[in-house]
Amino acid sequence: MKRYQALADDIARSIRQGLLSPGQRLPSVRQASAARQLSPSTVFQAYYLLEAQGLVQSRARSGYYVSEQARTLPPEPDAASQPDGESRPVDVSELVFEVLESAMAHDIVPLGSAFMSPALFPLAKLGRAMAHEAVHLDPRSTVDDLTPGNAELRRHIALRYRIGGVELGANDLVVCNGAIEALNLCIAAVTRPGDAVLVESPCFYAALQVLERHGLHAIEVPTHPRDGIELGALATAIARHRPKACWLMTNFQNPLGSTMPDAKKRELVELLARHELPLIEDDVYGELHFGTHRPAPAKAYDRHGLVLHCSSFSKTLAPGYRIGWAAAGRYTQQVARLKLTNTLATCVPAQLAIARYLQRGSYERHLRRLRTTLAAQQSAYLTAVAEHFPQGTRVTRPDGGYFLWIELPEDRDALRVHREAARRGISIAPGPIFSAHRGHGHCLRLNYGHPLDARVAAALRVLGGLSSVRSAPA
Amino acid sequence: MKRYQALADDIARSIRQGLLSPGQRLPSVRQASAARQLSPSTVFQAYYLLEAQGLVQSRARSGYYVSEQARTLPPEPDAASQPDGESRPVDVSELVFEVLESAMAHDIVPLGSAFMSPALFPLAKLGRAMAHEAVHLDPRSTVDDLTPGNAELRRHIALRYRIGGVELGANDLVVCNGAIEALNLCIAAVTRPGDAVLVESPCFYAALQVLERHGLHAIEVPTHPRDGIELGALATAIARHRPKACWLMTNFQNPLGSTMPDAKKRELVELLARHELPLIEDDVYGELHFGTHRPAPAKAYDRHGLVLHCSSFSKTLAPGYRIGWAAAGRYTQQVARLKLTNTLATCVPAQLAIARYLQRGSYERHLRRLRTTLAAQQSAYLTAVAEHFPQGTRVTRPDGGYFLWIELPEDRDALRVHREAARRGISIAPGPIFSAHRGHGHCLRLNYGHPLDARVAAALRVLGGLSSVRSAPA
Numbered sequence: 042m043k044r045y046q047a048l049a050d051d052i053a054r055s056i057r058q059g060l061l062s063p064g065q066r067l068p069s070v071r072q073a074s075a076a077r078q079l080s081p082s083t084v085f086q087a088y089y090l091l092e093a094q095g096l097v098q099s100r101a102r103s104g105y106y107v108s109e110q111a112r113t114l115p116p117e118p119d120a121a122s123q124p125d126g127e128s129r130p131v132d133v134s135e136l137v138f139e140v141l142e143s144a145m146a147h148d149i150v151p152l153g154s155a156f157m158s159p160a161l162f163p164l165a166k167l168g169r170a171m172a173h174e175a176v177h178l179d180p181r182s183t184v185d186d187l188t189p190g191n192a193e194l195r196r197h198i199a200l201r202y203r204i205g206g207v208e209l210g211a212n213d214l215v216v217c218n219g220a221i222e223a224l225n226l227c228i229a230a231v232t233r234p235g236d237a238v239l240v241e242s243p244c245f246y247a248a249l250q251v252l253e254r255h256g257l258h259a260i261e262v263p264t265h266p267r268d269g270i271e272l273g274a275l276a277t278a279i280a281r282h283r284p285k286a287c288w289l290m291t292n293f294q295n296p297l298g299s300t301m302p303d304a305k306k307r308e309l310v311e312l313l314a315r316h317e318l319p320l321i322e323d324d325v326y327g328e329l330h331f332g333t334h335r336p337a338p339a340k341a342y343d344r345h346g347l348v349l350h351c352s353s354f355s356k357t358l359a360p361g362y363r364i365g366w367a368a369a370g371r372y373t374q375q376v377a378r379l380k381l382t383n384t385l386a387t388c389v390p391a392q393l394a395i396a397r398y399l400q401r402g403s404y405e406r407h408l409r410r411l412r413t414t415l416a417a418q419q420s421a422y423l424t425a426v427a428e429h430f431p432q433g434t435r436v437t438r439p440d441g442g443y444f445l446w447i448e449l450p451e452d453r454d455a456l457r458v459h460r461e462a463a464r465r466g467i468s469i470a471p472g473p474i475f476s477a478h479r480g481h482g483h484c485l486r487l488n489y490g491h492p493l494d495a496r497v498a499a500a501l502r503v504l505g506g507l508s509s510v511r512s513a514p515a
Numbered sequence: 516m517k518r519y520q521a522l523a524d525d526i527a528r529s530i531r532q533g534l535l536s537p538g539q540r541l542p543s544v545r546q547a548s549a550a551r552q553l554s555p556s557t558v559f560q561a562y563y564l565l566e567a568q569g570l571v572q573s574r575a576r577s578g579y580y581v582s583e584q585a586r587t588l589p590p591e592p593d594a595a596s597q598p599d600g601e602s603r604p605v606d607v608s609e610l611v612f613e614v615l616e617s618a619m620a621h622d623i624v625p626l627g628s629a630f631m632s633p634a635l636f637p638l639a640k641l642g643r644a645m646a647h648e649a650v651h652l653d654p655r656s657t658v659d660d661l662t663p664g665n666a667e668l669r670r671h672i673a674l675r676y677r678i679g680g681v682e683l684g685a686n687d688l689v690v691c692n693g694a695i696e697a698l699n700l701c702i703a704a705v706t707r708p709g710d711a712v713l714v715e716s717p718c719f720y721a722a723l724q725v726l727e728r729h730g731l732h733a734i735e736v737p738t739h740p741r742d743g744i745e746l747g748a749l750a751t752a753i754a755r756h757r758p759k760a761c762w763l764m765t766n767f768q769n770p771l772g773s774t775m776p777d778a779k780k781r782e783l784v785e786l787l788a789r790h791e792l793p794l795i796e797d798d799v800y801g802e803l804h805f806g807t808h809r810p811a812p813a814k815a816y817d818r819h820g821l822v823l824h825c826s827s828f829s830k831t832l833a834p835g836y837r838i839g840w841a842a843a844g845r846y847t848q849q850v851a852r853l854k855l856t857n858t859l860a861t862c863v864p865a866q867l868a869i870a871r872y873l874q875r876g877s878y879e880r881h882l883r884r885l886r887t888t889l890a891a892q893q894s895a896y897l898t899a900v901a902e903h904f905p906q907g908t909r910v911t912r913p914d915g916g917y918f919l920w921i922e923l924p925e926d927r928d929a930l931r932v933h934r935e936a937a938r939r940g941i942s943i944a945p946g947p948i949f950s951a952h953r954g955h956g957h958c959l960r961l962n963y964g965h966p967l968d969a970r971v972a973a974a975l976r977v978l979g980g981l982s983s984v985r986s987a988p989a
Contacts, residue, residue, distance in 0.1 A: 218862075383857070
């Protein structure tokens, strides 16, 4: 992280948290340079970056000001969700597929998509790494690099964790076909059909689909849009339902964007360990942080091998390559064996390509660029939401990832918005697909991972209009 | 298939079936040329090929003779297996993993391996196809080519089926991470935990592991080493156990090498259809035939969409690329949805690489070479088995694939042979891993997919020695 980036992050955080208000003048470059003991060019670079992110505006001969648009942003959601606390079999797949399949048309505006724009990835550079590996493939690697996966790739992944303070070695990792396979194997390792699993409310629909597929029950736990699952409610649910596992996204949760603070993560891990409860941790967005540091995974606090941590390169580097992994603690061998019976192995040339790319050392540079782009797109989308969405709307400002969670006024019907939008060539992810009891009926998840071009701008205007219509009284 | 190959296949079959005996003189080139209405050079090429396969020997100034070694080949197994016919939960994984993991040492002689020598694949040419695709990857394909898979690849796969007389279109196919994922999804589509599934006896251990993982019961059905599962016994088992599916390898079954004749396949499909029973068909070895034609899959006779046919490129073209598929008939949408929740998608650059390779048109040429090599290796391994294995041994002569099934005298213990061999750096697949009731205790599966070099020759001698030891009376 360069100095100017650290400064920009610091100021951006102050703006997001309201410490600096819209319209307020930033210190001059000279003042800031003196106060922070940085060179003027560093300060200038930081301001320039903030301007690119839409957070500040320069005025001729007058300096930099916090963007006026921020003044009109809708408030953030400020309360944890309130699910009913029941344990129930999951039956969401039909609804989820209906929504997803309506979003698969090629020319739809992908605001409901789970993917960011593929143009944001270094696919050409990665392709050159793959070209080299594919042409020089050692025939033995078609056997040696099967499960648990290519040793060099696992070493690079482990190294990134260790730099981030998480004690993992190459042998703790099982390479999988994306995080979703890793998650499937981990939940299979710790549950049997009929068991109950604690999840966030709302939670990623694919997690619910996996639970459904494994014949598991879900217990939704109150979750705050800023700092994640409520530990008190979690403890209550453990006592009441005797679940067999807990499945969370600790960083930039999909769909809320919430991130659990470090202390809360530690407390979570300790709470679960007291009950010998495994934690399935889906951390695919952790690298997409806008702040200075990658937030730690809960795995960092795991002293008992009870955290089954899963992640992938699909959201950060290589969509379509399908390379993810599990660090499954005491369940590592079990997960490796399940992997053998599920898909045997992960595409070898794709593993080698990513290992080679990581070895070349440009991953961190790519990530820095990607994070800046996403932060700027978040600002732009927030501004558009402020402009087009009705009075009473609330919207999150996550510190990373590429999803906004929009709470419409309570008398709005997100499924209706979805259906009307789909008819107009726009996809959106309606709240009920993120809930085992079809909750969050007035909420939407909005993907800001695509550049806000004229087409997206028009689509956001349409969505705002659709969201202004009250649903007929039930 | 060239004319000389067809002639060689015809003669090879006569030799394998005993119509031509060891030591018998083949017709002269001139005689055969006149009798078969082929050019002398075609006949010469055929004899030359048979000599390369070790099936005939030339004697100076005297002509070609059926190889003397064939005289000493052990007889083929000549009776169907006799499992106990019970339905039972599957619990083989521990044993299978113990055996497989002992075979994972890097320098072990891989006679127990499920893979043939990776040197037999056109990895460099395939790598060049992948290099081209990876460097020119259209970012949109990282989304468009997710499940059900790249359209061009599916079109090429469907085309191969149609040329072989199987009516399949691109939309009938779901691309998967190898056949093993396809099989997992298919069995999940048609069963629920606790259901019973009919399998061959012996059957591929990975099938048993998949059943175990899904909480299913297995019913082993008598199976003949030459022509596969016994339909009478199958009908009896259906009536007795009311299974929910049947899972077979119809061509070059692993481990027996059996292939169901066409008429029997048709009868099988009709029998199952009368009971509305889905057939999971694993056909990964079908392309590795030594005869003139690829044997048809049972899918060719499916008029009710009840055959869920699975295959892959892993055994024929691209090990480690992990590209397989399912043609799941009436369950196609269900399988595609299960695929989305299991691994979301299959590695896109690997799909594109294979599509490009297939389009280039050299797949058929590669397959011809591969089949000839495997047929020659089978002869060489059979000769070695004849030389080293004890009196009373029986061994199959499959018309394709790369496995021999060896029945030792009944008082031998295959698990002991496995353990003793592993201690000497040799892997072998013992019979009990192919059975839900640990049957086939005196049988071994021998992989002849690796060139019979001095190291393998020495290993076969050791195995023969170990197989000569009677097990202590129980």
